[in-house]
Amino acid sequence: MTxxxxxxxxxxxxxxxxEEGFEVTVLSPDDQGVVSVERVDRALRPDTVLxxxxxxxxxxxxxxxxxxxxxxxxxxxILFHTDATQxxxxxxxxxxxxxxxxxxxxxxKFHGPKxxxxxxxxxxxAVEPLFSGGGQERGLRSGTLNVAGIVGLGETCRLxxxxxxxxxxxxxxxxxxxxxxxxxxxxxxxxxxxxxxRLPGNLNLSFPRCEGEALLTALDEFALSTGSACQSGxxxxxxxxxxxxxxxxxxxGSVRFGLGRSTTPEIIDRLADxxxxxxxxxxxxxxxxx
Amino acid sequence: MAVSPRDYSPLALDHxxxxxxxxxxxxxxxxxxxxxxxxxxxxxxAILVExxxxxxxxxxxxxxxxxxxxxxxxxxxxxxxxxxxxxxxxNREVVEALGGLPEGKLACSVLxxxxxxxxxxxxxxxxxRSLPEGA
Numbered sequence: 001m002t003x004x005x006x007x008x009x010x011x012x013x014x015x016x017x018x019e020e021g022f023e024v025t026v027l028s029p030d031d032q033g034v035v036s037v038e039r040v041d042r043a044l045r046p047d048t049v050l051x052x053x054x055x056x057x058x059x060x061x062x063x064x065x066x067x068x069x070x071x072x073x074x075x076x077x078i079l080f081h082t083d084a085t086q087x088x089x090x091x092x093x094x095x096x097x098x099x100x101x102x103x104x105x106x107x108x109k110f111h112g113p114k115x116x117x118x119x120x121x122x123x124x125x126a127v128e129p130l131f132s133g134g135g136q137e138r139g140l141r142s143g144t145l146n147v148a149g150i151v152g153l154g155e156t157c158r159l160x161x162x163x164x165x166x167x168x169x170x171x172x173x174x175x176x177x178x179x180x181x182x183x184x185x186x187x188x189x190x191x192x193x194x195x196x197x198r199l200p201g202n203l204n205l206s207f208p209r210c211e212g213e214a215l216l217t218a219l220d221e222f223a224l225s226t227g228s229a230c231q232s233g234x235x236x237x238x239x240x241x242x243x244x245x246x247x248x249x250x251x252x253g254s255v256r257f258g259l260g261r262s263t264t265p266e267i268i269d270r271l272a273d274x275x276x277x278x279x280x281x282x283x284x285x286x287x288x289x290x
Numbered sequence: 291m292a293v294s295p296r297d298y299s300p301l302a303l304d305h306x307x308x309x310x311x312x313x314x315x316x317x318x319x320x321x322x323x324x325x326x327x328x329x330x331x332x333x334x335x336a337i338l339v340e341x342x343x344x345x346x347x348x349x350x351x352x353x354x355x356x357x358x359x360x361x362x363x364x365x366x367x368x369x370x371x372x373x374x375x376x377x378x379x380x381n382r383e384v385v386e387a388l389g390g391l392p393e394g395k396l397a398c399s400v401l402x403x404x405x406x407x408x409x410x411x412x413x414x415x416x417x418x419r420s421l422p423e424g425a
Contacts, residue, residue, distance in 0.1 A: 211353055211354060214306070214353065214355050214358060217293075220294065220295045248328060249352075285309065285350055285358065286350060286352045287323070287332065287333075289327065290352050
């Protein structure tokens, strides 16, 4: 069992399992991107063997109720995996509180080196290696160890653990400030994902009658991305935004803001000012029938 | 992947940032639209025709930077043309006039050509006349 808003790393692994003959239940989130404990509980079957739910969605920022889902799975003796790639280093992650059997994370998502990640396995949980070879990493992942990457991951964890709580508070405040400023100037803006229970550094907004790529091109100095890039006049709206019920055009007008260590109040204010001008400019350019 | 501003020619970028001849053109003699308003690029082009000539052309669009730049450039190319001359406009001419468009963005420029044809057809229908020769 998994959700409709997982990263491809999980979604395509589930697809592989389906090809091997497993039945895969894919749960749709609610309109905020939340896959509730009740929803998981109702869909569990007597023969369910594995549940994988992401700890947070990197696109719309939704935090999933992992401890509750983990507890339900544990009570029913079902293996539970969570993709915590978006949360580790940004919010406290506790495998005991999560009641998870497996948890995956990636160093580059929290300022660590690229090309190194970790899979947490609860003691007693056995997994099959993906490939055979020299038997490194307890036989689970053969190949000479990437020592520099591994040390870098560990050191990154140490650094983030020291400053994570204060940084989460600071970045959340900046995110809320950005949202407040935009909402004050553009009341019709649509927030994608929850207002409170979301990743500190993530804000995802849809601007009606404003095409995302056109907006991004005007704001090139900021680190933004859109839910769909136009390719040859046809846009592929984001599957996550469609899964939470956004109309294709609103999905096309979506912009994701990534806030982090280098984000300052001055940058937020400059971005908000520039953004409002550009949204209004592009909206004025859109035909009235839209 | 979104295209970076650096992938556009300076002229295309200028037309995207300061599109010419934008608006619904009240009192237009013909209006045409192209594209899919529900989930794709969409462009509306309005023409004012006097003595068989396009004396005013205005456009509006919901689209990516390439669609905006192409719509803007198309209005400049069309202004002052006779109906017959106007119908020779194709997206290759628009793209060339813009100094090229990034790879994968060429198709975004066809909306202007399609909307123009629709606008001329609308004009001819209102006037109760047939399309110009060679159209």
